[in-house]
Amino acid sequence: MxxxxxxxxxxxxxxxxxxxxxxxxxxxxxxxxxxxxxxxxxxxxxxxxxxxxxxxxxxxxxxxxxxxSFYTMYNLQPVGKCLLEVCQTGPCMLNGADDLVAYLENKLNIKVGETTTDGMFTLKTVECLGSCGTAPMLQCGADYHENLTNEKADALIEKLRTDNKRSRYC
Amino acid sequence: MGRKILLEHENVPGIETLEVYRKMGGYRAAEKAIKSMAPDDVTEEVKKAGLRGRGGAGFPAGMKWSFIDKKSDKPRYLVCNADESEPGTFKDRYLMEKIPHALVEGMIVSSYALGAKTSYIYIRGEYFYVLRILEKAIAEAYEAGLLGKNIFGTDYSLDLYVQIGGGAYICGEETALLESLEGKRGNPRMKPPFPAISGLYASPTVVNNVETIAAVPHIVNMSGDEYAKIGIERSTGTKLISASGHINKPGVYEIELGLPVEEFIYSDEYCGGIKDGRKLKAMIAGGSSVPILPAHLITKTANGDARLMTYESLSDGGFASGTMLGSGGFIIMDETACIVRHTWTLARFYHHESCGQCSPCREGTGWMEKVLHRIEHGHGTMKDIDLLVDISKKIEGNTICPLGDAAAWPVASAIRHFREEFEYHVLNPEKIKDPKHFEKEPFVSSVTQNA
The missing domain is CATH 1.10.10 (Arc Repressor Mutant, subunit A)
Structure with a gap:
């Protein structure tokens, strides 16, 4: 090593x-x-x-x-190249967070907490990201992707695949 | 049109830059305060303004400042709480993103008032992109001599830094925030001593919310007396409200305190009414921690008076029939919303965010989440509903910090006002199998029926 x-x-x-x-x-x-x-x-x-x-x-x-180990943003296990963090708290739930999670699970063929076999995506649910007025949403690296629809989620996944870059907060 | 102070220039192109911000009158307050006012005079203006903490607690800011230990020979610190994490709240993010210099100028004026030579803005980790915006604004301010040594050619010098968090709601509690800023787990401290006596690095410290600090330059410009004329009685000034949920126009709105709740929900200037013309079912007025209110207590108080967006009117009737202005995280639910499901997500949130220090909160939040999950998924019993009330009572008031209360109140209030809906879940497990069980056929309680 x-x-x-x-x-x-x-x-x-x-x-x-x-x-x-x-x-x-x-x-x-x-x-x-x-x-x-x-x-x-x-x-x-x-x-x-x-x-x-x-x-x-x-x-x-x-x-x-x-x-x-106290703060949620530090990963103590390896994660996929792109970490998709879907907000699931109250206001997001009211505006379709559950549907978004189900759609991504289905599309990526993984469950929440899992990583795709190619190591490209890890799907995670998180608590309130302060994006309640633009729900449903997900964070990938420093970027907020808001007002998501299935189509927008498709386009995002496609783009992340093409860019093929590791998501990072900083 | 309501009067705007903080967001007056939100739509001016380039307002995020120093140049445009100054053109719109920015940094006049900093110059006025540092060049022509004594630090205590600034505090006096903030006191006269009646400005109350905008993070949620509503404690008078000027009074908080006056508690700072001036006899101590240690350096004093101002720390801005930008750890906005209360579900339903996204106003500070909006303000920092749109007009970052509003916070930078507020930090300069407030630091001067407190005699702080080094100040920090602690921002939640998830807002990394906002951190970059703030850092850019701070760099511009240093470049222009508004930060650093001898500001405006005076003796006053100030360094300002932004600290990024790591993802923890609890760090919005001021002593947990200070622990975190010292590089530790966000475990709240016992009080006393209060931060004003022993805060960051055991030095006298004031912690204020973003919106509170951003209001200070305006108070300096217009005078505390003038600011106090805006709003009603002890609810002075304007407040940023983050509106979300089942409304036509979610977003951040600046309102004059005193605006009727009905106008806020239905006027096109604000929320624009309920989505798809559906019926209003419930409101959480001040972030997820405050008690939820049912339709008949939203636009009117229990006495039949118009409910206003003020600290006093929203809490009218105590927790029996009122709530709190809190952080201004305004969540609206229409008739398709399931109160049990929503409350379960909040219980899960508080369980996730409990720091684990006090057993009533550490254990109780987990139990509440489990019991609510059980009821929402059709496995609950009638006894579970009372069990939830019992747990919430045993958490409330029995923890070091207010997270325990914040976790207990949403559950207790949901049962207080929507008990029939909880009972319906217990009695009709088949009918609630679909997670969207009230979407096609809204739940009708005896209260809604008679409304």
């Missing part, structure tokens, strides 16, 4: 983040740095990656694990 290390570019970003806090408070950088790490290392946080982040921030590995 190759040694885990941020690219020079990512390291620059991390250093800039750490400078936002008073001296000795570099642990404050943990959440943003975990996002950078997740984007750098294939969309998930392996124990090795978390240990690496701990070493950079000069904190104990457990301090990283407990945070990474």
């Amino acid at each position: 190759s040694e885990i290390a941020f690219s020079a570019e990512a390291m620059e970003v991390v250093k800039k983040i750490i400078k936002r806090y008073p001296e000795g408070r570099q642990k404050s950088a943990l959440l943003p740095v975990l996002h950078v790490a997740q984007a750098e290392f294939d969309g998930w946080l392996s124990p090795e990656v978390m240990d690496y982040v701990a070493s950079i921030l000069e904190i104990k590995p457990i301090e990283v694990y407990e945070v990474a």
Whole structure:
């Protein structure tokens, strides 16, 4: 296994983040740095990656694990190239979130929580994304796809397949 | 047309840029405050304005500011709560996305008032694209000398940073937010001490919602007294309302507090009425946590007075017949909606978002979700309905932070006002098999029948 290390570019970003806090408070950088790490290392946080982040921030590995496991946006298992996060809370449910989930399950031939056999898509349901007025919707990387219909979902899946890029928040 | 303050320029092309924002009068308040007002004078104006916290609690902002420990020799911090996660609420996102400089200027003026030299905007992780918009606006402000050292050539210096979260509703609770900003799990802290005494890095800290902070420059420009003239009594100013659900025109609307609820729902200026001409069934006025109200208590209070969009009128009648303005997350349900199903999704939400620190919330939210799932899927019993009420009572008031109450209220109020619908689910498991069971044949209760 190759040694885990941020690219020079990512390291620059991390250093800039750490400078936002008073001296000795570099642990404050943990959440943003975990996002950078997740984007750098294939969309998930392996124990090795978390240990690496701990070493950079000069904190104990457990301090990283407990945070990474608390927040929903950090994936502790590998995910498909494109993570489709469908909001299913109240207002989205009123406007067709259940139908959208069923449609995507059927189209991708997977259940919620699963990844397509080609490793392209992981389907996940999430709680309120603050897009209640534009329901139903899903998030893929940093992008919100709103007011979705079956046709729009088809077009989105098609586009993601063609682009063939890993979805990332940052 | 209602008066707009925060969103007056929402449709001006380029308003997201510093250049256009300044052309429309932006950063005048920052200049006025920093150059010609003492910090305490700014706080005094905010007090006079009667501005109440727009995140949900409605606590007077000026008073919150005045609690900050000025005797401490530690640095003071202002932290903006942009962790908007209350289901039904998307107003801060809209404001930050459309007019990012409104928040940046608000942060400058408010930080000056509080004597903060470093301030943070904590934004929910899912809003990554909004983070980029804010960072761009902040970079423009630094470039123009509006942030950084010696702002407007004075002694006042301020650094402003945006912190991204990792996906956790609980971080909207101010002490959980501070924990998160320190790089920890979002477990709320015991209070006291309050953040004003011991907040970020154990230093005096004020945490305010995006909309609250964005209102401050307008108060400085027009004076607190003038701002207080807008609205009704203790509900001063304007409020952003996120409208969603079964309405013709979902979206974010700025209203003058005091607007009748009926006008808000049915006027074309706002929600534009109920979708497809169907009947109004229920309203959640202030985000998913506040009690749901049935049709006959929406446009009128129990006394028969017109229900207004104010803190006081919405809570008229207490929880027996009223609700709360909360965050302004306004969810409308028509006759095809299933209250049990909707309440189940909310219970699932709170179970998912409970931080796990207090056992009544950690265990209770899971039980409520399970019992509601059972009733909605045709396996419930009559005893389950009372069990839900019992669980909600045992969570309410027994947790460190308000998430417990927030989880208990939607369930308790749904049963309070829609008990017959819960009973129908228990008695008619065959009729509710289709998840959209009320779409073709709306449920009629004795209350709706007599309405």
